[in-house]
Amino acid sequence: MDIRGLFGANVRRLRRAAGLSQEALAEQMGVDRAYISWIETGRQNVTLLSLWHASQALGVRPAALLDESHAIATEAAPADGKS
Structure with a gap:
């Protein structure tokens, strides 16, 4: 997984865990939902500034958005959620 995919997977995971929609996260970051x-x-x-804004909006340290351990577990999980 490349760094953009890793970052994206962690943003998605943490956004969902926080109970935020893409729209709500975008609003907190000051960006468009499409972004x-x-x-x-x-x-x-x-950018580093976007990484910072995402971490602040999600209430995590910036390093959490680059954590490979969670993204690898997510990537390895079957799409239907069954083991």
């Missing part, structure tokens, strides 16, 4: 979608799908190369 969040692009981040979560790994199509957006974010």
Whole structure:
């Protein structure tokens, strides 16, 4: 998984855990909802400032958005949620 995919997977996981919609996260970050979608799908190369805003909006340290351990577990899980 490349760094954009890793970052996006962690943003999606943490956003959902926080009970936020893409729209709500976008509002807190001061960006458009489409930007969040692009981040979560790994199509957006974010700046350090965007990484900071995402971490603040999600209530986590910036490093949590680059944590490989959670993204790898998510990537390895079957799409239907069954083991």
